[in-house]
Amino acid sequence: MLGRIGRWIDERAHLSELWQSQMVDYKVPKNLTFPYAFGIMALVAFAIQVISGIFLTMYYQPNVHTAFDSANYTIMKEVPFMWLVRHVHAAGANFFLAVVYLHIFTGIYYNAYKKPRELTWIVGWVIYFVLLTTALTGYLLPWGQLSYWGMVVTAEIPTSIDSAPIIGKLKIGETISIWMKGGYEIGQITLGRFFGLHIWLLPLILLLLLSIHLYLVRAAGISNPEGIEIDKKKEGVPFHPYMTLKEGAYVMGYLAVFFFFVFFHMSHFLPADNYDPADPFKTPAHIAPEWYLLAYYTIFRSIPDKFLGFVAFNLTLVLLLLLPFLDFSPLKSARRRPLFLIMFIVFVISSMVLTVLGTMPPTPTNALLGLIFTATLFAFFLSLPIISLIEWGWYKARGGEKK
Amino acid sequence: MIKTVFFTGITLIFFYIIWIHNIFAHREKYEMPAQYAKIADDVKSYAKEGKQLFEQNCQACHSVRYDAVYISSVQANPKLQTLQEKYGKVLPRDVYEAVFYEDLMALKQSFGKVPPDLSTIYLVKGKEYLFNFTLEPQKVLPGTSMPAVMTGRPEETAKIIAYLKSVAEPSPEEKNKRMLMGVGTIAYLIVMGVLLWLWRGRILRKMGLH
Ligand code: HEM
Numbered sequence: 331m332l333g334r335i336g337r338w339i340d341e342r343a344h345l346s347e348l349w350q351s352q353m354v355d356y357k358v359p360k361n362l363t364f365p366y367a368f369g370i371m372a373l374v375a376f377a378i379q380v381i382s383g384i385f386l387t388m389y390y391q392p393n394v395h396t397a398f399d400s401a402n403y404t405i406m407k408e409v410p411f412m413w414l415v416r417h418v419h420a421a422g423a424n425f426f427l428a429v430v431y432l433h434i435f436t437g438i439y440y441n442a443y444k445k446p447r448e449l450t451w452i453v454g455w456v457i458y459f460v461l462l463t464t465a466l467t468g469y470l471l472p473w474g475q476l477s478y479w480g481m482v483v484t485a486e487i488p489t490s491i492d493s494a495p496i497i498g499k500l501k502i503g504e505t506i507s508i509w510m511k512g513g514y515e516i517g518q519i520t521l522g523r524f525f526g527l528h529i530w531l532l533p534l535i536l537l538l539l540l541s542i543h544l545y546l547v548r549a550a551g552i553s554n555p556e557g558i559e560i561d562k563k564k565e566g567v568p569f570h571p572y573m574t575l576k577e578g579a580y581v582m583g584y585l586a587v588f589f590f591f592v593f594f595h596m597s598h599f600l601p602a603d604n605y606d607p608a609d610p611f612k613t614p615a616h617i618a619p620e621w622y623l624l625a626y627y628t629i630f631r632s633i634p635d636k637f638l639g640f641v642a643f644n645l646t647l648v649l650l651l652l653l654p655f656l657d658f659s660p661l662k663s664a665r666r667r668p669l670f671l672i673m674f675i676v677f678v679i680s681s682m683v684l685t686v687l688g689t690m691p692p693t694p695t696n697a698l699l700g701l702i703f704t705a706t707l708f709a710f711f712l713s714l715p716i717i718s719l720i721e722w723g724w725y726k727a728r729g730g731e732k733k
Numbered sequence: 734m735i736k737t738v739f740f741t742g743i744t745l746i747f748f749y750i751i752w753i754h755n756i757f758a759h760r761e762k763y764e765m766p767a768q769y770a771k772i773a774d775d776v777k778s779y780a781k782e783g784k785q786l787f788e789q790n791c792q793a794c795h796s797v798r799y800d801a802v803y804i805s806s807v808q809a810n811p812k813l814q815t816l817q818e819k820y821g822k823v824l825p826r827d828v829y830e831a832v833f834y835e836d837l838m839a840l841k842q843s844f845g846k847v848p849p850d851l852s853t854i855y856l857v858k859g860k861e862y863l864f865n866f867t868l869e870p871q872k873v874l875p876g877t878s879m880p881a882v883m884t885g886r887p888e889e890t891a892k893i894i895a896y897l898k899s900v901a902e903p904s905p906e907e908k909n910k911r912m913l914m915g916v917g918t919i920a921y922l923i924v925m926g927v928l929l930w931l932w933r934g935r936i937l938r939k940m941g942l943h
Contacts, residue, residue, distance in 0.1 A: 360942075395827035402853055403799050403823060413903070428748065567942055575933035582926030586919050591752075593915025598752050605856040605901075611846075621751045671736075678740075682747045689751070689758045 349570075357566025358573055359554045365436035366552070367580040368429050374581055375426035376540065380533060382419040385412070390471065392525035394518050397473035398607040417592045420599040423465050425588050427622040430458055438653065439674060441662040442553040448654040450546040455651045457539045460532055462622065467528040469620065470521065474604030478516060479617045485510045490636035498637075515610075557663025624688025625681050629707070631692055632700025642704065649711040656711060659718035660725045669717045677710035763861035763873075772891035773860045776899040783896030786889050790882050791851070794840060798823060799852035800900045806836045844878040855894070855901035863894050 340346050389409055391400040405412040434454070437443055443451035466484065470477045488510070491503035512519035554560055567573075591599065603614055619627050626643040633639035649656065657670075664671040680703045687703070690696050750756065765773075772779055787797070796803045801822040807813055812832060816824055830837060837847050855863065866873040867883050867890050883890045903911065 393827075395830075396825055399798075399826050407799065424752070432744070571933065571936050571940075572942060575929055575936070579926045579929040579933065582922045582929060586922040586926070589915065589918045589922065593911060593918070595753065602857050602859070605853040607850075607853075675739075678743065682743065685747075686750055686755075686757055689755055691759060 353570040353574070354568045356548075356569040358552050358569050359560050359565065360567045360572070361555055362552065362573070363555050364580070365432065365439070366555075367577045367584075368433035368436055369547075370577045370581060371429045371584050372426065372433055373540070374584070375422060375429055376536065378418060378422045379426060382415050382422060383529060383533070385415045386419055387529055392471070392521055394473060394521055394608075397471065397521060401472040402605065414592070417596055417600070421588065421591045421596065423468060424599050424621075425591075427461065427465060429584075430461060431622070434458065434650075435678065438677070439664045440553055440555055441557060441657065441664070441667075441670075443654040444657065444662055445654075446550045447546075447553065450543060450550060451654055452651065453539055453543045453546060457536065457543060459647070460535055460539065464528060464532040464536065465620065465622065467524040467532065470516075470524045471528065472604060473521065473608045475606040475608055475612070475614045476601060476604040476617070478608035478610070479614055480619060481511075481516055481520070483617055484619065485516065487630065487640065490630075490640040493635075494637040553662070555663060555665060557661065557666050618688060621685060621689075624686075625684040628684040628688040628700045629704045632687075632697045632704055634697075646707065649708075653711075653714075656714040657718055658715070659721040661721050667717070667721065669720065670714075673710045673713045673717065676706050680704075680707040680710070763859075763865045765861040765864045766887070769864060769887050769891040770860065772888065773864065773894040773898065776895050776902075777905055779892045779895035780899035781896075783892035783894070783899075786893050787896050790889075791893065794844070794848040794879075796850045797852050797897070797900055798826070798829065798850050803829070803833075804836060804840070806839070807833045810836075846878070848879065851897055851900075853901050855897040860894050860898070863897065864890055867893070 386405065389400060389404050389412060391397055391404075401416070405416050407413075437451065437454070466481075470481050485507050488506040489503040491506075492498045492501055508514060512523050551559075560566060603616070606614070618624065626646065629643040629646060630639040633642055659667070659670075661667050661670075664674050683703045684700065684707065687696055687700050784800075784802075787795075787802070792802065792805050792808070794804065796807075801817070802808075803813065803824075807829075810833070816828065816832060820828060841847050858866070862873070864887070868881070868887060869884075870877050870879040870881055883893075902908075
């Protein structure tokens with residue numbers, strides 16, 4: 331019976347043809363490494379956020395008087411299993427960002443941003459940016475002390491534009507800050523706006539961007555760890571079952587780690603200070619952004635001049651976007667580029683150190699360390715054109731070997 | 734090979750530091766004698782007694798709304814019951830604060846601020862801080878307007894903490910259930926992962942792709 335229904339549908343929708351052409355006849359390189367699974371894991375993480383988020387919306391109340399209790403009493407204590415949903419959503423946000431970071435670093439390592447994949451990279455960057463905003467707006471919703479004061483500090487950051495020499499007079503920064511908060515203070519209007527953004531506008535934009543991203547990945551074909559474009563007809567393996575089952579097994583492993591945190595280690599995803607209801611008259615002792623923003627935050631606060639700090643951390647984002655154009659070498663993949671590999675390691679270590687520095691108190695030593703690692707971070711981006719020039723030299727000297 | 738070990742290694746160290754144990758971040762630490770820590774942790778034996786002690790010593794100023802415990806003057810007010818019939822035992826915060834505005838303001842007049850609700854304080858501060866603060870508020874938070882009501886009564890203080898813990902955290906039975914659920918979920922995922930991997934091996938061998 332079920333089989334007959336299935337056939338009836340298939341005769342009309344041609345689903346099995348679609349499956350055959352898109353999943354089986356679609357060929358991928360055989361030598362894809364483990365890090366290539368981070369993209370799929372990000373997709374899984376997105377699905378988890380959407381599903382858990384829908385359930386949270388049923389009980390959460392976007393109202394400054396009741397938001398905290400709806401999260402910490404109704405959801406955590408009153409409705410059965412909603413604690414699990416909240417744990418999943420909070421841990422899920424952190425895992426999502428972690429996986430996206432790993433995905434980005436993988437893309438950089440294998441130079442997946444290069445021709446013909448520049449557009450994939452650019453759309454990916456926009457996804458990353460929108461994802462950061464989604465996380466930021468979501469963090470305000472439980473209306474705890476960290477939610478509130480974290481946003482106070484974040485909304486202050488644009489005002490550093492106003493300390494610039496000439497454009498400072500225009501008070502652009504203050505305007506942006508007021509626009510972010512929906513007024514002079516963080517209150518009901520802010521919460522309402524953030525709720526709307528967080529639960530439907532930003533996720534919808536993400537969904538759209540993700541579709542474009544995945545389409546572009548398909549259009550260009552998956553890159554190769556060796557940095558050599560393969561002849562798909564001869565060397566490729568069918569996406570299904572070769573990749574689907576392999577990455578399916580990885581995803582199970584990923585979920586196992588994820589649920590370990592969900593059940594046994596939530597103290598970093600639902601931090602203690604956020605169980606204190608928001609109080610505009612009581613500044614908590616430790617205010618720092620979430621870990622995924624800490625590298626930018628360290629760059630911002632290590633530079634003595636506020637305006638320059640602001641420019642520097644935004645420049646990091648812009649340079650990340652421009653990566654395909656900074657790196658114009660004919661060679662691809664760190665496996666074949668020793669100079670690039672060295673600078674990549676510098677880049678990874680600098681990002682990690684900057685993040686960890688963000689969790690530490692702003693002492694003069696830490697500020698100095700912050701400056702040093704900001705410099706090494708920029709050194710990575712600035713070295714790319716130089717490395718590219720050198721590699722063009724090698725490439726020409728060898729008579730432009732087969733790519 | 735070396736590269737794989739290196740990148741995996743630093744990634745794991747990085748996430749260990751930011752997600753599990755940050756060896757660089759500085760946090761104030763408070764001490765608590767082991768015998769009292771044991772009492773504070775033993776929700777099953779002491780939470781009930783702790784609640785009574787709370788009512789005697791703290792309820793004049795503090796509520797524990799998530800347990801439907803309101804400040805004494807509110808508790809004595811007949812309006813409370815009417816409201817609870819309408820809204821449920823745990824009143825919405827805006828209703829509570831609006832209807833009993835005068836009671837709360839009277840406390841504010843005496844202490845400079847409304848003493849905080851203690852429903853989630855255990856999760857925010859931890860037992861060590863609560864123990865030290867309640868016994869000697871001035872020493873932990875100089876200039877605070879909270880009086881030292883528990884001086885010389887560490888054991889009873891520990892019992893009050895056990896009560897606060899019982900309100901803030903899931904009950905021991907619930908915790909056990911959650912642990913079983915967690916272990917079950919993780920085991921299921923690992924088994925599925927392994928099975929998927931083995932199945933893939935068989936299919937690929939059949940297809941000659943191994
Ligand atoms: C919501 C987050 C994201 C999801 C769900 C996602 C998903 C995916 C998936 C499934 C792939 C297939 C290839 C692979 O598995 O590596 C992919 C490829 C790619 N992604 Fe993403 N991605 C996300 C964010 C990003 C971001 C933030 C960037 C970069 C800034 C990015 C850059 C790329 C690039 C360059 C490729 C092509 C890689 C290749 O062909 O080897 N992605 N993405």
